[in-house]
Amino acid sequence: MGTYVLKRIITIVPIFLLATLLTFGMINLSPVDPAEAYFAAAHIQATDEMLEQKRHEFGLDQPLFIQYVNSLIKVGQFDFGISYVTNKPVWQEISARLPATIQLTIGSLLIAILVSVPIGFLAGIKKNSGMDHLSRFLSFIGASIPSFWLGYLLIFFFSVKLDLLPVEGIGTWKHLVLPSVTLAFPLIALYTRLLRASVLENLQESYVLFARTRGVHEKIIMGKHVLRIAISPMITGLGMNLGNLMTGAIIVEAVFSWPGFGRFFIEAVFNRDVPVIQGYVLLAAGIFLTSNLLVDLIQMYIDPRISRRGRQYR
Amino acid sequence: MSLLQVKQVNFSYNSKRLFKGNDQTTNILNEISFSIEEGTCLGLIGTSGAGKSTLGKVILGIQRPQQGQVLFQGHDIYNLNKATQQKIRRDLQVVFQDSYSAVNPRMTAERIISEPLENFERLSVGEKRRRVIELLERVGLSERDLKKYPHQFSGGQLQRINIARAIALKPKLIVLDESVSSLDMVTQSLILKLLSELKDDFGLSYLFITHDIKAAFSISDQIGVLEKGELIELYDSKDQFFSSKHPIVKRLRDSILAEHPRFRTLTTKVKLG
Numbered sequence: 091m092g093t094y095v096l097k098r099i100i101t102i103v104p105i106f107l108l109a110t111l112l113t114f115g116m117i118n119l120s121p122v123d124p125a126e127a128y129f130a131a132a133h134i135q136a137t138d139e140m141l142e143q144k145r146h147e148f149g150l151d152q153p154l155f156i157q158y159v160n161s162l163i164k165v166g167q168f169d170f171g172i173s174y175v176t177n178k179p180v181w182q183e184i185s186a187r188l189p190a191t192i193q194l195t196i197g198s199l200l201i202a203i204l205v206s207v208p209i210g211f212l213a214g215i216k217k218n219s220g221m222d223h224l225s226r227f228l229s230f231i232g233a234s235i236p237s238f239w240l241g242y243l244l245i246f247f248f249s250v251k252l253d254l255l256p257v258e259g260i261g262t263w264k265h266l267v268l269p270s271v272t273l274a275f276p277l278i279a280l281y282t283r284l285l286r287a288s289v290l291e292n293l294q295e296s297y298v299l300f301a302r303t304r305g306v307h308e309k310i311i312m313g314k315h316v317l318r319i320a321i322s323p324m325i326t327g328l329g330m331n332l333g334n335l336m337t338g339a340i341i342v343e344a345v346f347s348w349p350g351f352g353r354f355f356i357e358a359v360f361n362r363d364v365p366v367i368q369g370y371v372l373l374a375a376g377i378f379l380t381s382n383l384l385v386d387l388i389q390m391y392i393d394p395r396i397s398r399r400g401r402q403y404r
Numbered sequence: 405m406s407l408l409q410v411k412q413v414n415f416s417y418n419s420k421r422l423f424k425g426n427d428q429t430t431n432i433l434n435e436i437s438f439s440i441e442e443g444t445c446l447g448l449i450g451t452s453g454a455g456k457s458t459l460g461k462v463i464l465g466i467q468r469p470q471q472g473q474v475l476f477q478g479h480d481i482y483n484l485n486k487a488t489q490q491k492i493r494r495d496l497q498v499v500f501q502d503s504y505s506a507v508n509p510r511m512t513a514e515r516i517i518s519e520p521l522e523n524f525e526r527l528s529v530g531e532k533r534r535r536v537i538e539l540l541e542r543v544g545l546s547e548r549d550l551k552k553y554p555h556q557f558s559g560g561q562l563q564r565i566n567i568a569r570a571i572a573l574k575p576k577l578i579v580l581d582e583s584v585s586s587l588d589m590v591t592q593s594l595i596l597k598l599l600s601e602l603k604d605d606f607g608l609s610y611l612f613i614t615h616d617i618k619a620a621f622s623i624s625d626q627i628g629v630l631e632k633g634e635l636i637e638l639y640d641s642k643d644q645f646f647s648s649k650h651p652i653v654k655r656l657r658d659s660i661l662a663e664h665p666r667f668r669t670l671t672t673k674v675k676l677g
Binding site: 303305306318319 | 464465466489490492493494496497498500502505506507508509510512519520522523524553555569570
């Protein structure tokens with residue numbers, strides 16, 4: 091088991107290197123000249139000499155390979171360069187927005203899990219019951235409502251009409267409720283369906299029938315045999331969504347004026363702020379790799395066959 | 405009172421036909437009646453498709469028969485309240501033919517065997533482990549196998565784990581549905597010996613469903629022959645079985661190979677060359 095974990099961690103390194111290579115390549119392929127972008131962001135009318143000097147400063151006159159190695163070394167030191175717009179280090183900008191992003195991610199995932207696990211599970215156990223129909227209805231709604239509309243609806247009812255929660259911004263836990271619910275809604279729709287389907291599938295397994303025959307309590311059958319395994323596709327989904335949420339929920343952040351990654355990145359794209367874009371893409375790669383690793387480790391805990399050698403039956 | 409009484413059980417499958425007229429009914433079991441006394445073993449033999457496994461399922465309460473009754477310790481198992489059901493389930497255990505589908509592939513041998521103990525008894529962790537090891541050793545496995553998963557066992561080893569799980573609670577009746585058919589000769593005789601020991605020690609009863617006539621004889625006190633859903637005859641001894649004049653019993657008897665080729669008598673002469 092230890093070797094499996096180690097193997098999985100080591101395989102992350104080449105994938106991350108590939109990501110850095112791709113980012114570097116794409117930025118070099120794009121028609122944007124970083125020196126021009128720099129002066130444009132600072133609203134300076136640049137002469138050819140100034141451009142030439144900036145290019146030298148950025149190391150753009152060096153061979154591509156040297157440039158790549160230099161950028162790698164810098165990334166290794168968590169130095170993503172300096173933003174053209176704010177003139178602050180990119181890492182500083184990112185870490186300033188990190189708490190807000192993490193808050194929103196945790197909030198929405200927590201709501202999604204707390205709501206979808208009981209609903210999906212009950213819907214699976216009692217197929218075609220009231221709970222099942224409710225879950226189906228919720229899923230259709232959740233999957234079809236666009237998040238900006240849902241966000242404004244929630245603001246309208248809970249902030250304007252009922253005056254229960256703040257309209258926008260960040261601060262107390264009350265500020266977190268509406269954006270989290272908005273983000274969690276489509277996730278709830280997805281997870282209840284995933285969970286229901288896999289509960290139904292696992293109930294069909296013959297060892298469940300046999301366990302009933304042997305007189306095993308229904309509670310044990312459900313808890314130890316069915317739920318534990320049924321949750322596995324949902325965890326895969328969670329891993330994917332964790333990456334998406336951590337890299338910024340652009341629309342929801344805009345609706346609720348949430349100071350997270352998403353808006354920061356969109357602005358950087360419009361300003362052609364090359365170091366920020368580069369730093370953001372690498373960060374996203376890192377987050378996705380880590381969340382996938384996490385999911386794999388959880389899956390391994392749930393289904394020990396993954397890490398065990400031996401004959402695979404079936 | 406007998407431990408298990410099966411009274412005039414009829415079971416049939418109804419295959420619904422959408423376009424072709426009437427529904428078709430296939431009779432699987434026809435007016436089956438027998439009983440098993442405490443501490444005895446009934447061997448049920450028959451060719452494949454005779455309805456042996458269906459009968460096993462009817463007795464276990466998985467498949468409700470259209471007619472007839474199954475009484476276990478005097479209770480109709482298709483008409484029980486929760487408390488008696490719990491008690492009966494404890495005393496009525498089963499080992500199926502397919503060992504892999506009977507276990508959760510994500511559990512270790514230790515958890516598989518300790519599940520019935522957790523379910524019906526309150527034991528300390530150490531006591532539970534001691535019991536599990538004891539059971540593993542009884543079926544010829546060892547402490548080293550505790551932490552293995554089902555896919556790390558062979559079919560025969562896993563079947564022994566299933567048997568260990570079934571005897572863990574010292575039930576009154578175990579339904580053995582082709583349980584030893586998948587084992588090699590050595591393990592088979594080991595398990596059969598273990599089963600008869602348990603029978604003598606704790607007064608266990610078995611319903612031993614098999615197509616293996618020799619295995620059936622080595623453990624059973626009574627032999628029943630099932631053919632096309634009907635219980636043809638019940639024999640109390642080996643001699644009765646071998647002196648029976650019934651044509652189907654004759655055919656079954658002839659299929660047993662003699663110990664030595666010299667004693668083999670072929671009913672149909674095989675032409676060589």
